Every structure is written in structure tokens, then in C-alpha cells.
Amino acid sequence: EPEVTQTPSHQVTQMGQEVILRCVPISNHLYFYWYRQILGQKVEFLVSFYNNEISEKSEIFDDQFSVERPDGSNFTLKIRSTKLEDSAMYFCASEGPPQETQYFGPGTRLLVL
Amino acid sequence: RKEVEQDPGPFNVPEGATVAFNCTYSNSASQSFFWYRQDCRKEPKLLMSVYSSGNEDGRFTAQLNRASQYISLLIRDSKLSDSATYLCVVNKGNGGSQGNLIFGKGTKLSVKP
Numbered sequence: 001e002p003e004v005t006q007t008p009s010h011q012v013t014q015m016g017q018e019v020i021l022r023c024v025p026i027s028n029h030l031y032f033y034w035y036r037q038i039l040g041q042k043v044e045f046l047v048s049f050y051n052n053e054i055s056e057k058s059e060i061f062d063d064q065f066s067v068e069r070p071d072g073s074n075f076t077l078k079i080r081s082t083k084l085e086d087s088a089m090y091f092c093a094s095e096g097p098p099q100e101t102q103y104f105g106p107g108t109r110l111l112v113l
Numbered sequence: 114r115k116e117v118e119q120d121p122g123p124f125n126v127p128e129g130a131t132v133a134f135n136c137t138y139s140n141s142a143s144q145s146f147f148w149y150r151q152d153c154r155k156e157p158k159l160l161m162s163v164y165s166s167g168n169e170d171g172r173f174t175a176q177l178n179r180a181s182q183y184i185s186l187l188i189r190d191s192k193l194s195d196s197a198t199y200l201c202v203v204n205k206g207n208g209g210s211q212g213n214l215i216f217g218k219g220t221k222l223s224v225k226p
Contacts, residue, residue: 033213043157043200045213056213091156093214102214104156 002026004105021077029096036088082112114139117217136184136201149200
């Protein structure tokens with residue numbers, strides 16, 4: 001069964017550093033999403049991406065965040081200058097046929113020190 | 114009012130018990146409704162979509178009441194493997210896609226032998 005993959009599984013970084021989280025969506029899917037989950041809290045939407053551009057973003061997704069689909073397979077989330085409060089699990093999801101369902105990757109656990 | 118509200122639990126039940134989870138949502142424009150399951154430190158996984166007519170998948174039954182903005186999940190004959198956090202999820206829909214998903218904080222279920 002096709003699945004969404006994410007790398008790395010864990011990342012530890014210093015405050016102020018840039019991080020890039022990578023995702024490989026399911027191959028025939030057209031819609032891509034990033035969500036985050038701070039420990040003990042609910043899953044929160046960050047951004048959706050379709051046709052090589054952002055289709056919607058939340059208040060969390062400020063100027064420090066960016067997304068890119070640099071080639072036909074990868075979908076990346078960049079945090080330009082990490083803050084302590086960016087520590088969370090980041091989930092990528094892709095959505096596509098035959099049933100419009102979002103499938104989540106296993107997540108990247110980001111810890112900012 | 115929270116966008117999606119759930120009783121956090123935990124629900125501690127013996128094997129074989131029937132357990133019911135409830136959820137309310139605030140946005141009457143929500144178009145699609147789901148129950149996801151999340152195991153500890155793992156990604157959310159779709160359990161089932163929820164339709165106004167109600168739907169059943171084996172031991173799981175989901176119901177939607179649009180007038181009351183209320184969603185329910187019933188688990189019959191609970192198994193040890195049902196232990197997880199159950200997430201109530203709604204979305205606004207956005208053209209051809211599901212749009213961003215809005216998650217409840219989840220209800221934790223613990224099934225004991």
C-alpha cells in the first residue's frame with residue numbers, strides 16, 4: 001500500500017537555526033499539507049499546497065515558514081529561524097484519488113534547544 | 114466555543130465493553146466529518162468517515178447530526194488493540210479537495226484485560 005514518508009524522524013536544533021523537514025507524498029496525489037502537534041495538544045493545520053502554490057495557510061504559518069515542491073516527489077517545510085515554541089511533531093499529509101482522504105506521514109519530531 | 118470539542122477522557126473500559134465517544138463542532142459550514150485514531154507518538158490514521166445517514170464498519174458505528182452539530186463514535190466488543198486516542202475531525206472543504214482538517218484534542222481510550 002502506498003504511503004507518505006518523512007525524513008528525518010527526529011531532529012534536534014539550536015534556537016535560531018534553519019531546519020528543513022522533508023516529505024514524499026503518495027505519487028498520484030495532488031494536494032499536500034503540513035500539520036503540527038505540540039506535545040499533549042491537538043493536531044493543528046499549518047499550510048496546504050496545490051498546483052505548486054500555497055492554497056491556504058493558518059496564523060501559525062508566519063514569515064518564518066515556507067514550503068516548496070522542488071521536484072516531482074519531495075515536499076518540504078522550511079523553518080527559517082527556529083524558536084523554542086516550534087518544538088513539535090510535524091506531520092505531512094497528501095490527498096488524492098480514488099477517495100479524497102488525507103493520508104499522514106509518520107512525522108518528524110523537532111526539538112529546538 | 115472551540116472549533117471541535119471532545120471529552121478528553123480517559124475512558125478506562127474492560128475488554129468486550131461498548132464505549133461511546135461524542136464530539137461537537139462549531140462551524141455549521143463544515144462539510145466532511147471523520148474519526149481518526151492516533152496511537153501514542155504516531156501519526157493520525159483514518160478510522161472512518163461519518164455520514165448523515167450513519168455508517169458502520171465492523172465493530173465501529175459513526176453518526177452525524179448536522180442540526181445539533183454533533184458526531185458520535187460507538188465501539189462494540191472493545192479489544193485491547195482499540196486502546197488509543199480517538200480524534201474527531203471536521204473540514205470546511207475547499208473546492209476539489211478536503212481542505213484543511215480541524216482536529217479535536219482527542220478522547221483517550223484504554224481497554225483493560
